[in-house]
Amino acid sequence: MKISIKDVARAAGVSHSTVSRALADNPLIAAETRARIQRLAQKMGYTPNAIARGLVTQRTRAIGVIVTSIADPFVSEVVRGIEEVASDQHYRVFLGTSHNDPQREVNLVKALREWRVDGVIVAASRVGSLYKPMLKEIGVPIVLINNQHQGAFLHSVAMNDVQGAQLATRFLIEQGHRVIGHILGPQDHSSTLNRLTGYRRALTQAKIKFDASLVVQGNGRAEGAIGVIDLLEHMPRPTAIFCYNDMTAIGALSILKQHGIRVPADLSIVGFDDIPFAAYVDPSLTTIHQPKDEMGRIAMKMLLNLLNGQKVDNVIIEGKLIVRESSAQRGS
Amino acid sequence: MKISIKDVARAAGVSHSTVSRALADNPLIAAETRARIQRLAQKMGYTPNAIARGLVTQRTRAIGVIVTSIADPFVSEVVRGIEEVASDQHYRVFLGTSHNDPQREVNLVKALREWRVDGVIVAASRVGSLYKPMLKEIGVPIVLINNQHQGAFLHSVAMNDVQGAQLATRFLIEQGHRVIGHILGPQDHSSTLNRLTGYRRALTQAKIKFDASLVVQGNGRAEGAIGVIDLLEHMPRPTAIFCYNDMTAIGALSILKQHGIRVPADLSIVGFDDIPFAAYVDPSLTTIHQPKDEMGRIAMKMLLNLLNGQKVDNVIIEGKLIVRESSAQRGS
DNA sequence: ACTATGTTTGCACACGTGTGCAATAAGGAA
DNA sequence: TTCCTTATTGCACACGTGTGCAAACATAGT
Numbered sequence: 001m002k003i004s005i006k007d008v009a010r011a012a013g014v015s016h017s018t019v020s021r022a023l024a025d026n027p028l029i030a031a032e033t034r035a036r037i038q039r040l041a042q043k044m045g046y047t048p049n050a051i052a053r054g055l056v057t058q059r060t061r062a063i064g065v066i067v068t069s070i071a072d073p074f075v076s077e078v079v080r081g082i083e084e085v086a087s088d089q090h091y092r093v094f095l096g097t098s099h100n101d102p103q104r105e106v107n108l109v110k111a112l113r114e115w116r117v118d119g120v121i122v123a124a125s126r127v128g129s130l131y132k133p134m135l136k137e138i139g140v141p142i143v144l145i146n147n148q149h150q151g152a153f154l155h156s157v158a159m160n161d162v163q164g165a166q167l168a169t170r171f172l173i174e175q176g177h178r179v180i181g182h183i184l185g186p187q188d189h190s191s192t193l194n195r196l197t198g199y200r201r202a203l204t205q206a207k208i209k210f211d212a213s214l215v216v217q218g219n220g221r222a223e224g225a226i227g228v229i230d231l232l233e234h235m236p237r238p239t240a241i242f243c244y245n246d247m248t249a250i251g252a253l254s255i256l257k258q259h260g261i262r263v264p265a266d267l268s269i270v271g272f273d274d275i276p277f278a279a280y281v282d283p284s285l286t287t288i289h290q291p292k293d294e295m296g297r298i299a300m301k302m303l304l305n306l307l308n309g310q311k312v313d314n315v316i317i318e319g320k321l322i323v324r325e326s327s328a329q330r331g332s
Numbered sequence: 333m334k335i336s337i338k339d340v341a342r343a344a345g346v347s348h349s350t351v352s353r354a355l356a357d358n359p360l361i362a363a364e365t366r367a368r369i370q371r372l373a374q375k376m377g378y379t380p381n382a383i384a385r386g387l388v389t390q391r392t393r394a395i396g397v398i399v400t401s402i403a404d405p406f407v408s409e410v411v412r413g414i415e416e417v418a419s420d421q422h423y424r425v426f427l428g429t430s431h432n433d434p435q436r437e438v439n440l441v442k443a444l445r446e447w448r449v450d451g452v453i454v455a456a457s458r459v460g461s462l463y464k465p466m467l468k469e470i471g472v473p474i475v476l477i478n479n480q481h482q483g484a485f486l487h488s489v490a491m492n493d494v495q496g497a498q499l500a501t502r503f504l505i506e507q508g509h510r511v512i513g514h515i516l517g518p519q520d521h522s523s524t525l526n527r528l529t530g531y532r533r534a535l536t537q538a539k540i541k542f543d544a545s546l547v548v549q550g551n552g553r554a555e556g557a558i559g560v561i562d563l564l565e566h567m568p569r570p571t572a573i574f575c576y577n578d579m580t581a582i583g584a585l586s587i588l589k590q591h592g593i594r595v596p597a598d599l600s601i602v603g604f605d606d607i608p609f610a611a612y613v614d615p616s617l618t619t620i621h622q623p624k625d626e627m628g629r630i631a632m633k634m635l636l637n638l639l640n641g642q643k644v645d646n647v648i649i650e651g652k653l654i655v656r657e658s659s660a661q662r663g664s
Numbered sequence: 665a666c667t668a669t670g671t672t673t674g675c676a677c678a679c680g681t682g683t684g685c686a687a688t689a690a691g692g693a694a
Numbered sequence: 695t696t697c698c699t700t701a702t703t704g705c706a707c708a709c710g711t712g713t714g715c716a717a718a719c720a721t722a723g724t
Contacts, residue, residue, distance in 0.1 A: 002448075002471070004680055015704045020682060030702060045469070050446040051386045052680035055709045060383065065427075069412065071608075071625075076408040080401065083429050087436065092443055095397075095427040097415050104419065111424055114382040116334075137377070139334070222612060250612050257614065276403075280554060280582050282589065282614035293403075336710055347674045352712060362672060384710035387679045 004049070008041050023048070054116065062092045063303060064112040064120040066105075070097055073275040074245075074292060078123050078145060081296020089304060091118075098124050100188075109134045119303045121145065123296075141306035143299045146191060148314070155306065157299045157315040161191045164288040164319025165198025166205075168242050168270045171286075171321055173206045176330030177240040177268065180208075181231040183218040183252065185244035192244060195272065199242055214238060218248050225251030232259070239267060239330050246271035246278045249285055253326070264328035274322055283325035290319065336381070340373050355380070386448065394424040395635060396444040396452040398437075402429055405607040406577075406624055410455050410477060413628020421636060423450075430456050432520075441466045451635045453477065455628075473638035475631045478523055480646070487638065489631045489647040493523045496620040496651025497530025498537075500574050500602045503618075503653055505538045508662030509572040509600065512540075513563040515550040515584065517576035524576060527604065531574055546570060550580050557583030564593070571599060571662050578603035578610045581617055585658070596660035606654055615657035622651060 005023075009016040014037070022029045022037035029037075054060040065082055067075045079095070086093050094117060096108040112120060120138060123145040135142055136153050144156040172180050182199050185192035200210050213234060216227030225248045231238055243249040249271030256263055263269050263283055271278060274289040298315055305312050337355075341348040346369070354361045354369035361369075386392040397414055399407045411427070418425050426449060428440040444452060452470060455477040467474055468485050476488040504512050514531050517524035532542050545566060548559030557580045563570055575581035581603030588595055595601050595615055603610060606621035630647055637644050 006680075016681080017683075017705080018703060020680095021703090024682085028702070033702085047442070047445045049387075049448060049680050050443075051383055051392065051448055052709090053682075054383045055381075055387055055680080055711095056682050058709075070402070070415065071405075071408050071412045073403075073405065073408075076403050076405075079427075080403045080429065083402065083427060087428065087439065090439075090443075092447065093427050095411075095415060095425050096419065097412065107419065107422075110379070111382075111422075113379045115424065116381060116383055250609075253614070254612055277582075277609050277612075280586055280609075280613060282585070338710075348711080349675080349713075350673060352710095353673095356712085360672070365672085381710050384679090385712075387681095387710080388712050390679075 002049070003044055003046055005046070008037065008044055008046050011044065012037050012040050058116075060092075060116050060118055061090060062094055062115065062117045063300075064094045064096065064108075064115070064117040066096050066098060066108055066112075066120065066122045066124055068098055068100060068124045070095065073247075073277065074273055074290075075123055077275075077292035078296040078299075081293035081298075082121055082300045083296075084293070085297045085300035085304070091304075100124075106134070109138065113138050118307055119143070121299050121303060122147070123299075141303060143303045143306070145295060145299050148190070155302060155312055155314055157295055157302060158317070159191070159290050159295075160316050160318050161194035162198040162201065164272060164290075165195035165242065166202045167198075167319055167321050168272065168288050169199045169202035170205070171323075172240045172242065172268060172270060172327065173202060173208070175240070175268065175327065177238075178208060178330075179214070179234075179236050179238040179240075181214045181216070181228075181234070181238040181241040183216055183225060183227055183231075183241065183243045183248050185218055185220045185248070189220070195244055218244050220245055220247060222247050222251030222254065224248055225255060228252045228255055229259070232261070240270070240327070241267065242270045242272075244272060246273045246275045246285060246287055249287070249326070250277070250281055253281060253283070253285075263326050268327040268330075270327055272319075278322075279324065286324045286327035287322050288319040289322050291317065334381070335376055335378055337378070340369070340376055340378050343376065344369050344372050390448075392424075392448050392450055393422060394426055394447065394449050395632075396426045396428065396440075396447070396449040398428050398430060398440055398444075398452065398454045398456055400430055400432055400456045402427065405579075405609065406605055406622075407455055409607075409624035410628040410631075413625035413630075414453055414632045415628075416625070417629045417632035417636070423636075432456075438466070441470065445470050450639055451475070453631050453635060454479070455631075473635060475635045475638070477627060477631050480522070487634060487644055487646055489627055489634060489649070491523070491622050491627075492648050492650050493526035494530040494533065496604060496622075497527035497574065498534045499530075499651055499653050500604065500620050501531045501534035502537070503655075504572045504574065504600060504602060504659065505534060505540070507572070507600065507659065509570075510540060510662075511546070511566075511568050511570040511572075513546045513548070513560075513566070513570040513573040515548055515557060515559055515563075515573065515575045515580050517550060517552045517580070519551075521552070527576055550576050552577055552579060554579050554583030554586065556580055557587060560584040560587055561591070564591070572602070572659070573599065574602050574604075576604060578605045578607045578617055578619055581619070581658070582609070582613055585613060585615070585617075595658050600659040600662075602659055604651075610654075611656065618656045618659040619654050620651040621654050623649065 005019050006016045009019045022034045098105045119140050120142045146158050148156050148158045218224040271285045271287040274287045278285040302312050338348045341351045354366045430437045451473045453475045478490050480488050480490045550556040603617045603619040606619045610617040610619050634644050
């Protein structure tokens with residue numbers, strides 16, 4: 001029952017083409033007619049139909065955003081950045097969550113294809129082997145966040161995980177720590193491996209021998225930090241732990257408190273991400289800062305450039321160390 | 333360059349109508365032909381065009397979700413619930429953030445109209461006077477979360493803020509507290525008033541005189557808890573504070589720590605929302621639990637019922653008290 | 665052989681918009 | 695007046711899909 005461009009045309013006594021052009025400020029239409037039609041359309045409450053427009057122009061001005069889970073504080077900051085830039089440029093955002101469930105991933109990609117989105121941004125922890133070819137089939141530019149890849153369609157903006165982890169670990173070494181544990185991230189995420197690499201590289205540079213028994217499993221979530229208990233039994237006992245991310249670190253803090261271990265007096269803890277809550281836990285968390293919303297903005301701008309046919313280069317972002325209370329000089 | 337239904341039709345030697353019906357499993361088409369066309373479409377990699385379909389069916393199977401900020405932990409849990417149900421029912425989610433900026437709100441509503449979404453869910457802290465009539469103009473069912481309203485188009489699923497606040501305050505009274513402060517929420521949100529009402533009602537029931545100087549401004553975010561300092565100077569000094577929400581409470585904890593006030597030994601703190609982090613701050617937060625993802629799911633199911641032309645009743649959810657470490661018996 | 669009935673398919677229109685091209689009108693120059 | 699140029703508008707098609715209706719065909723009943 002919505003009023004269409006034809007209704008406006010009839011009311012104005014012109015053809016629908018004239019209305020279409022008038023509303024697009026096309027100079028072909030006489031300035032006077034243009035103004036008259038615009039006023040009339042306004043008064044009639046006419047709203048253009050983006051669906052019909054998309055059908056004929058073959059551009060939807062919509063982008064798909066695929067994330068693992070929107071409830072993840074890292075992800076929601078990224079999405080915030082994306083949405084900000086998108087809406088400024090009058091693009092709409094289709095949100096989809098995969099929850100690392102292959103079935104959902106398939107459905108999501110299918111839906112994005114059906115909707116003929118102009119581009120896609122993926123901020124999912126897992127861009128599996130099954131998944132990547134499917135994404136390419138959509139046939140539109142894709143920007144991956146924290147998943148480095150290269151290709152005709154695939155571009156990325158990513159954290160330098162190796163550098164960040166190295167920075168964090170080197171800091172602990174400079175604080176006098178020699179036995180440093182590490183809690184890993186989710187197994188299927190490439191950044192888990194990269195952060196481990198950075199950790200090892202810092203040890204090597206300081207001529208500290210890598211000890212595999214100082215590295216325990218985790219999953220990137222608070223409950224995943226349970227492995228910290230194993231680290232406490234390691235001999236000699238570690239005096240510092242570098243965690244895959246802040247959620248893991250926060251989980252570790254909670255468990256350590258239950259065991260009566262004081263942070264940072266007995267044990268220093270360092271996280272990764274600098275989620276908003278890192279500043280509010282007690283002790284507040286020393287961590288590596290990722291500019292999450294900024295990464296979202298960069299990804300969206302990159303996608304816009306791609307949509308305008310420009311060449312873009314992948315972006316790699318360096319981590320910055322934020323020192324707070326959860327770390328201290330050894331023995332202090 | 334995408335292949336269309338006509339391409340499939342040509343390849344199969346039939347008309348596009350036949351293909352359309354075959355893919356819809358329409359029994360009008362001979363079973364054998366149907367199977368043959370489906371196989372062919374599959375092999376050709378045909379993907380139906382949701383845009384074109386939406387144009388002719390006048391249903392998009394897309395809903396708009398308007399939130400204040402996706403980076404808010406309360407909001408992101410709600411959106412998670414919405415998206416979960418939506419994607420199960422093969423609905424797509426358009427995400428838009430308003431940031432309480434009138435200009436953005438106007439643009440958002442306009443965009444949703446243009447996209448002809450089937451329905452809208454609003455989880456924004458502010459559904460202002462300017463805003464509500466605009467929403468109605470979209471002409472589709474709308475479900476508001478935590479904004480009670482009634483009308484032909486407007487429906488709601490909301491927390492019982494009065495009951496929840498009353499529950500929290502009564503708990504503090506039962507713990508022996510008599511001088512209880514309150515930090516307010518954002519001014520333009522109705523739940524700010526409702527939680528204040530619940531706070532006052534509990535006091536009245538316990539025959540404690542309400543003291544306006546025990547109520548200070550806040551804004552629902554951590555920085556907004558700065559008013560807690562004023563409360564410390566109140567005479568007699570309060571022994572407990574009920575905060576508008578968990579973020580405010582967490583902000584208060586942080587400020588109190590800087591001032592050397594021990595929680596809960598010197599002062600009990602109670603929040604509202606039970607965001608995931610409430611359990612991980614130190615001391616962990618006593619709070620009122622809101623089933624956030626469940627509220628999202630309920631809202632989406634309600635919207636689905638409305639889209640199917642069913643009558644629905646507004647939903648009101650009771651808060652549950654979660655006792656953790658930030659509150660204690662007075663003087664203990 | 666003719667008619668009635670049922671099954672299967674295609675024709676043609678609709679949805680709302682953008683745009684190339686032709687048509688018309690207006691104005692000026694010869 | 696006649697012709698040319700320029701400004702303005704409308705015609706008609708396209709985008710990809712769904713669907714009412716008629717057409718074509720097959721089958722069975724008399």
